[in-house]
Amino acid sequence: MSAVVDNSGEAVEAAKNNDLEVETTKSESKEFNVQNLVDMFTKLNPLAKEFFPSSFHHNQTKKSDNFNQVPVKRSAGNENFSNKRGRNNVNQGRRRLNGRAFRAQRDDSIRRTVYVSDIDQTITEEQLAGLFSNCGQVVDCRVCGDPHSVLRFAFVEFDDEQGARAALSLDGTMLGFYPVRVLPSKTAILPVNPTFLPRSENEREMCTRTVYCTNIDxxxxxxxxxxxxxxxxxxxTRLRLLGDQVHSTRIAFVEFAMAESAIIALNCSGMVLGTQAIRVSPSKTPVRPRVTRPALR
Incomplete structure (x- = not known):
């Protein structure tokens, strides 16, 4: 029995040796194959064009021909989308043109406007416009109150640039009790809503008794x-106080019983009412009575 066991042990060892030899031969063959692949790849030209078989090009040409033969149908949604996009582009172009036209118009208005300061409180817009009427046709004249001075300032707009240049020669002219200063304007006169302007002689008389107040607490x-x-x-006689949630201050139109009271009110510009220094200037619009609407039934 011992002899049989010994023989079987030798057989097992022989089998192990055979397995080792097989594994070594397999590993050597793998190393050989990998080495061959590495040698092959190193010989490739990286700048060579990618290869495509001729059948590939032939099939691609057929596909493209068939694709071109199929008519393309546009859905209504796509047409609407393209139309909307086209309209949006047109609207954007119009807005750009309108913006350019507005800036050009504003710049032209600035060149035709002069800034007048140190105006006596007793001088009216009509008197100031009369002073500059010899320089050219006056389109608009706007007198404003200065909260930092007892005097006032104004903007005078002419029909052309020549009138504005001629108005600069009136710098230092005595008007009332003070010599006025005339300089080129840096801003244009903001136009007044035509519906707010006086519509009758009675409303024009009301404007002479009315002042416009801003910067009200x-x-x-x-x-x-x-x-x-x-x-x-x-x-x-009438007072209209206006305001909204956007601006931090309010405005008001104050109508007096006498025109002299309105002139005196111009001296109140710069006086503190509440916590703010108010600004007072002549009003171009009358304070119209509120229209009472009939109650709905």
């Missing part, structure tokens, strides 16, 4: 404003 009530102007200037 939102905490100031209409009653407080009326008391302020009546205690300083005279009887107030």
């Amino acid at each position: 939102k905490k100031v009530s209409q009653t407080e404003m009326k008391i302020f102007f009546e205690s300083t200037c005279g009887e107030v």
Whole structure:
């Protein structure tokens, strides 16, 4: 029995040796194959064009021909989308043109406008426009109150640039009790809504008794404003206080019983009402009475 066991042990060892030889031969063959592949790849030209068989080009040509023969149908949605995109492009172009036209018009208006300062409180817009009427046709004249001075300033717009250049020669001219200063303007006069302008002789007379106030504290009530102007200037017949949620201050139109009271009110420009220094200037629009609408039934 011992002899049989020994023989079987030798057989097992022989089998192991055979397996090792087979594995070594396999590994050697693998190394040989990998080495051959590496040698082959190193011989390739990286700048060579990619190879495509001739059948590939032939099939691609057929596919492209068949594709071109198929008519392309556009859906209604695509047409609407393309039309909308076209309209949007047109609208954007129009907006750009409108913006350019507006800037060109504004620049032209600035070149035709002069800035006048140190204006006596007693001088009206008609008197100021009369002073510059010899320089050219006056298109608009806007007198404003200066909160930092007892004097006022104004913008005078002419029909052409020649009139504005001629107006510069009036710098230092005595108007009232003070010599006015005339300089080229850096801003254009903002046009007034035509519906707000006086429509009759009666409304024009109302404008001479009305002042326009800005930079009014939102905490100031209409009653407080009326008391302020009546205690300083005279009887107030109508007062319209306006404001919104966007601006931090409000505006007001104050109509007096006498035109002299409106002139005195111009001296209130710069006085503090509430927590703000108000600005007072002549009004171009009358304070029209509110129209009472009939109640809905």
